[in-house]
Amino acid sequence: MSPRAMSAARLRPLLGAALDTTPAYRGLADALRLLVADGRIPSGTRLPSERDLTTALGVSRTTVSRAYAELRDRGYLESRQGSGSVAVLPGAATGRRQGGGLQPTSDRLDGPVIDLTCASMSAPPGTVAAYERALEQLPRYLTGTGYHPLGLPALREVLAADFTARGLPTDPEQVMVTSGALAGIAIAARAVLSPGDRVLLESPTYPNAIETLSRSGARPVALPMGAEGWDVDTAEATLRQTAPRAAYLVPDFHNPTGALMPEDQRARLGRALAQTRTVAIVDETLVELAHDPDMAMPTPLGAHHAGTVTVGGASKTFWGGLRVGWLRAPRDLVPALVTARLTLDLGSPVMEQLVLLDLLRHRDTMLPARREAIVTTRDALVGALRTRLPQWRFTVPRGGLCLWAELPEALSTPLTVAADQRGVVLAPGSQFAVDGGMERFLRIPFTGHAPEVVADAVDRIALAWEDALTGRPARSRRSPLVA
Numbered sequence: 001m002s003p004r005a006m007s008a009a010r011l012r013p014l015l016g017a018a019l020d021t022t023p024a025y026r027g028l029a030d031a032l033r034l035l036v037a038d039g040r041i042p043s044g045t046r047l048p049s050e051r052d053l054t055t056a057l058g059v060s061r062t063t064v065s066r067a068y069a070e071l072r073d074r075g076y077l078e079s080r081q082g083s084g085s086v087a088v089l090p091g092a093a094t095g096r097r098q099g100g101g102l103q104p105t106s107d108r109l110d111g112p113v114i115d116l117t118c119a120s121m122s123a124p125p126g127t128v129a130a131y132e133r134a135l136e137q138l139p140r141y142l143t144g145t146g147y148h149p150l151g152l153p154a155l156r157e158v159l160a161a162d163f164t165a166r167g168l169p170t171d172p173e174q175v176m177v178t179s180g181a182l183a184g185i186a187i188a189a190r191a192v193l194s195p196g197d198r199v200l201l202e203s204p205t206y207p208n209a210i211e212t213l214s215r216s217g218a219r220p221v222a223l224p225m226g227a228e229g230w231d232v233d234t235a236e237a238t239l240r241q242t243a244p245r246a247a248y249l250v251p252d253f254h255n256p257t258g259a260l261m262p263e264d265q266r267a268r269l270g271r272a273l274a275q276t277r278t279v280a281i282v283d284e285t286l287v288e289l290a291h292d293p294d295m296a297m298p299t300p301l302g303a304h305h306a307g308t309v310t311v312g313g314a315s316k317t318f319w320g321g322l323r324v325g326w327l328r329a330p331r332d333l334v335p336a337l338v339t340a341r342l343t344l345d346l347g348s349p350v351m352e353q354l355v356l357l358d359l360l361r362h363r364d365t366m367l368p369a370r371r372e373a374i375v376t377t378r379d380a381l382v383g384a385l386r387t388r389l390p391q392w393r394f395t396v397p398r399g400g401l402c403l404w405a406e407l408p409e410a411l412s413t414p415l416t417v418a419a420d421q422r423g424v425v426l427a428p429g430s431q432f433a434v435d436g437g438m439e440r441f442l443r444i445p446f447t448g449h450a451p452e453v454v455a456d457a458v459d460r461i462a463l464a465w466e467d468a469l470t471g472r473p474a475r476s477r478r479s480p481l482v483a
Contacts, residue, residue, distance in 0.1 A: 008056035025066035129168035134354035137292025151177025167299035181313030200247035204432035229259035266320025382452030384458035410439035418464035
């Protein structure tokens, strides 16, 4: 199969002002490197010949030759017999997926493993450029200590403005930058909860949040989620009966169900939380990922309940390797959050905060392609499931990164064992349950893989489902970590 090719005419507008740099070959090499690193020139693409690019750009042949030579030296270009100059990523793994999952599957498999435990995506085009722009800003911070327990003021200002624009008036003093959203949850738990306190959690919910809140010494109280989302009558009754100190809630494209809490339910739930003096820890890590960019989003739950700590993060919107999150809190709770934070760490890395600040400033140009890729893969998953496993039931989510499927029989754990044998890593529904059960359910992320890989995964899952129905899988395994 011949590699894909990019003509000189297509490449020229992507280079921008590359040739304005002196020397010109260096500017051309740097521009091409960023295009490859950011995925705008996919690895394996054949670049124009030196002659064609020389003509298209109106530069000397030496300029293009030296630029290509520099790319080869840095590992971004290979010369292949019959293919010319081909873009590559330095040190990119080939064959079986390396390091992509949070836990490996069976080492007896010869073929590639498809990891469906992580509801996350690779870094979007533009990420390398954001790091390079952030690096240019870093020197001004090097004369200080580097410790910023609340976060860089410029980043906090942008985050506060975002909350205000969404209907939750916020000052930068109410924002704390954390080392990821999960760290934010841990800080909030440490500030609010004491051993023995009750904490309300939706069931199902994000497994790492269950673990984090449980390790704080709190006693989990399950709030069952229905097929259509939240039963606010049940929520109000549960709050009255248990009076939990805190409630962990995911109202925006709930993980794992994908449900979006309507405005009227937010208002009712906010009143119920206020009546029991329950602090809401609201996870908004998926709020930017509406599949329809024109969808009207409800106001933040914090706008309906003053005692809300809102958690956000960069990992779902941008990249899991960017370990930066944030908290937005009532003013009177900020000192307790700072005290709690200082028992965990002294601040988030300055460089990563600068990168996030840059990405937030460019998100309007980055997120449309992000959403398009999500929807394309979601539709591929939905189509494959309806074809191969028509008896499975699910609601197509309007946002987020995963689908919550109801199985005809309570065989989620046996299915994950069988799928493991067929090279697909899955997390059983029981991992998302607060107090056990959920064996009739399975979370399937639709990100991180191309549509054809998702279709392949469903083919394997369908075979594994037959194995589970006939009782063939026998080997158990530890439940994987989930993101």
